[in-house]
Amino acid sequence: MQFEINKLTELGITQGEADRLTADVLDIISTSLCLGDSVAIPGFGRFSSEKENEYIGKDLTTGKTYLFPPHIGVKFTPSGMLKKGAAQ
Amino acid sequence: MNKLHTLDGVSQLLAARTGRDIDFCRQFTSALFGEISQQLGNSKHVSLENFGEFFIDSEGSVTFHPAEALSSHVNEPFSIFEPLELDSSITEAMLAEGTETPAESVEELPSQSVEEAPASQPQAAAAQSEAAAENAAPVVVVTAPEVVEQPAETPVYEVEQPKAETPEGNSEPTQVDTPAEEGVESQTQAPELDQTESSAVSQEETPVKTERKHDRVTLAERPQVVGPKITYDTEDDIFDDESASHGGWLKFFVGLILGLILGALGAYTAMLYL
Numbered sequence: 001m002q003f004e005i006n007k008l009t010e011l012g013i014t015q016g017e018a019d020r021l022t023a024d025v026l027d028i029i030s031t032s033l034c035l036g037d038s039v040a041i042p043g044f045g046r047f048s049s050e051k052e053n054e055y056i057g058k059d060l061t062t063g064k065t066y067l068f069p070p071h072i073g074v075k076f077t078p079s080g081m082l083k084k085g086a087a088q
Numbered sequence: 089m090n091k092l093h094t095l096d097g098v099s100q101l102l103a104a105r106t107g108r109d110i111d112f113c114r115q116f117t118s119a120l121f122g123e124i125s126q127q128l129g130n131s132k133h134v135s136l137e138n139f140g141e142f143f144i145d146s147e148g149s150v151t152f153h154p155a156e157a158l159s160s161h162v163n164e165p166f167s168i169f170e171p172l173e174l175d176s177s178i179t180e181a182m183l184a185e186g187t188e189t190p191a192e193s194v195e196e197l198p199s200q201s202v203e204e205a206p207a208s209q210p211q212a213a214a215a216q217s218e219a220a221a222e223n224a225a226p227v228v229v230v231t232a233p234e235v236v237e238q239p240a241e242t243p244v245y246e247v248e249q250p251k252a253e254t255p256e257g258n259s260e261p262t263q264v265d266t267p268a269e270e271g272v273e274s275q276t277q278a279p280e281l282d283q284t285e286s287s288a289v290s291q292e293e294t295p296v297k298t299e300r301k302h303d304r305v306t307l308a309e310r311p312q313v314v315g316p317k318i319t320y321d322t323e324d325d326i327f328d329d330e331s332a333s334h335g336g337w338l339k340f341f342v343g344l345i346l347g348l349i350l351g352a353l354g355a356y357t358a359m360l361y362l
Contacts, residue, residue, distance in 0.1 A: 038093065044124070070166055
């Protein structure tokens with residue numbers, strides 16, 4: 001993980017165990033998103049996957065027009081608490 | 089599909105995966121995202137490897153950019169599709185028109201062979217299609233009235249039967265009714281079959297048969313009318329007795345008259361020879 005895990009080690013686990021558990025949590029979330037499920041974390045936000053239909057777009061650099069296929073994207077909706085913390 | 093996993097659900101999945109206590113997994117998960125939100129508030133940027141990055145933009149809103157690994161993993165069902173480069177001749181106006189572009193391409197083809205016809209040809213084609221639809225629709229409508237006309241024949245058939253019944257009922261009701269009615273049926277059935285055979289539709293024959301059954305039902309109702317026939321029978325018996333008595337009197341008078349005539353003739357001849 002690229003951010004410092006301070007409080008996680010306070011739970012009585014080592015840094016390596018905290019990294020493995022963090023990877024497991026994120027893997028659980030990504031697996032749920034692949035299955036079309038949503039994951040809501042209280043006080044943080046909600047991860048969900050949504051399908052976008054095909055659309056015609058233009059590459060601004062080359063000026064070419066492309067037909068982009070439908071795809072499933074990841075959507076994150078921050079919670080009110082996170083928004084409030086970010087605004088401060 | 090479309091399930092919502094909460095903190096408890098994630099904790100249970102984490103406990104099942106790692107073999108740790110659920111309460112510990114719940115505490116760890118909540119502490120993890122609490123740490124992320126705290127560091128996001130401090131540095132306004134948190135990057136999670138193979139997952140994504142959280143940003144706080146200048147407006148203070150939190151955004152999330154998934155990592156390429158997560159995006160490709162989630163988009164795996166549509167990973168076979170790739171962006172398709174369109175023809176350079178396609179302009180933005182044609183894209184804005186959308187479905188009208190194929191119509192224009194169709195119109196261009198006849199314009200090469202026919203002068204100024206593309207505007208009228210689609211209308212003519214549409215008119216032909218509408219005319220074909222109209223021609224097809226009446227066929228369905230025509231068949232329906234044919235079925236409707238069949239029941240119209242039945243009232244005529246039912247009306248004819250009472251006509252055959254009334255004169256016969258005057259003469260001798262009990263003996264003559266049933267054969268006369270059968271004869272009426274055979275007479276009325278034959279023209280109906282001829283009329284239906286002109287259309288040569290076998291399906292029309294079956295309703296006629298059912299109608300006959302229906303008529304037979306109406307005939308079965310006649311015993312209510314025949315009920316008086318029982319009285320007629322008794323009256324007939326009475327009439328028979330009266331007719332027998334009248335016949336007896338007639339025979340008596342005829343015999344008497346004949347006897348008188350013969351006696352007069354015998355007396356006349358006797359007077360001539362004597």
